[in-house]
Amino acid sequence: GDSVTQMEGPVTLSEEAFLTINCTYTATGYPSLFWYVQYPGEGLQLLLKATKADDKGSNKGFEATYRKETTSFHLEKGSVQVSDSAVYFCALSGMRGGYQKVTFGTGTKLQVIP
Amino acid sequence: DTGVSQDPRHKITKRGQNVTFRCDPISEHNRLYWYRQTLGQGPEFLTYFQNEAQLEKSRLLSDRFSAERPKGSFSTLEIQRTEQGDSAMYLCASSLGGGQGATEAFFGQGTRLTVV
Numbered sequence: 001g002d003s004v005t006q007m008e009g010p011v012t013l014s015e016e017a018f019l020t021i022n023c024t025y026t027a028t029g030y031p032s033l034f035w036y037v038q039y040p041g042e043g044l045q046l047l048l049k050a051t052k053a054d055d056k057g058s059n060k061g062f063e064a065t066y067r068k069e070t071t072s073f074h075l076e077k078g079s080v081q082v083s084d085s086a087v088y089f090c091a092l093s094g095m096r097g098g099y100q101k102v103t104f105g106t107g108t109k110l111q112v113i114p
Numbered sequence: 115d116t117g118v119s120q121d122p123r124h125k126i127t128k129r130g131q132n133v134t135f136r137c138d139p140i141s142e143h144n145r146l147y148w149y150r151q152t153l154g155q156g157p158e159f160l161t162y163f164q165n166e167a168q169l170e171k172s173r174l175l176s177d178r179f180s181a182e183r184p185k186g187s188f189s190t191l192e193i194q195r196t197e198q199g200d201s202a203m204y205l206c207a208s209s210l211g212g213g214q215g216a217t218e219a220f221f222g223q224g225t226r227l228t229v230v
Contacts, residue, residue: 004156034218043205043223044157089156093218101170102147102207102219104156 002027006090006105013080013112021075021108023064023090031094033057033066033073038087038107047075047088080112118222120206126228127196134192135225139208146189147219148181149205150174157205163189164211196229203227 007022025033035047035057048057053068062077073090090105119138127133139146144165149157160179162170165186175181178196183189193200203226207219 032218036221044207044221046218046220049218091156101159101162103159104149106156107154 002031002092002094002101002103004090004092004103004105006088006108009087009107009109011108011110013110015082015112015114016079017112019075019077019080019084019110021088021090021110023073023075023105025071025073025090025092027071027092027094027103029094031092033064034091034093034102035062035064035073035075036089036091036104038089040086044089080110082112082114085110085112118206118208118220120204120222120225122225123223124226124228126230129198129229130195132192132194133196133227134190135204135206135227137189137191137206137208137222139188139206140210140220141187143208143210143220144186145209145211145219146183147207147209148189148191149207151203151205151224152201160191160204193227196227198229201227201229 003026005024032051034049036044037047048059050057050066056065064073064075087107087109089107093102121136146163148160151157161181163183178194181191203224205224207221209219
């Protein structure tokens with residue numbers, strides 16, 4: 001079945017550091033890929049998405065590129081802020097017999113210190 | 115429309131009691147999902163509705179769990195005879211689907227269940 005593997009956290013960075021959170025996936029067909037973010041005490045929010053190979057999703061300074069050849073969708077940001085501290089989930093959305101199912105990774109906690 | 119709404123936000127119940135959660139999806143969304151999230155884990159799929167039809171149930175959804183979406187709008191998730199292992203955040207999501215394309219799901223803020 002479909003699966004998503006993320007790097008384990010927590011990841012602790014100083015403000016303005018470069019961020020990479022690795023994500024690889026296993027899926028049949030051509031899934032869409034997503035990064036969701038969960039701030040403390042809140043629900044999941046979509047951060048960015050990519051729907052086909054070589055697409056780059058971007059939002060709020062975060063980027064991720066859909067790499068079919070390496071089955072990866074790594075999240076990057078050039079300069080993190082304290083307000084980026086949250087848990088980040090990589091997810092894929094594949095079609096199963098005509099309907100959609102979203103599969104999540106286990107999440108990576110990011111802590112940004114001033 | 116302000117997004118996916120879940121009620122209640124928090125529920126504390128005694129073991130053995132029944133609980134029911136409600137989810138109101140984004141109004142034009144035909145797809146609705148329930149997920150469970152435990153501490154330190156990603157959301158795990160429980161069940162999926164397209165309109166009023168429940169199309170898939172995870173093996174995580176034991177016989178004590180039942181979900182409905184009677185008119186293809188709001189949904190309820192009921193847990194009977196709750197156990198301590200049911201303590202988790204229950205997330206509802208909705209999306210707009212048509213054809214074969216996969217679209218992003220929008221999540222509610224969840225219902226945190228604590229079974230004591």
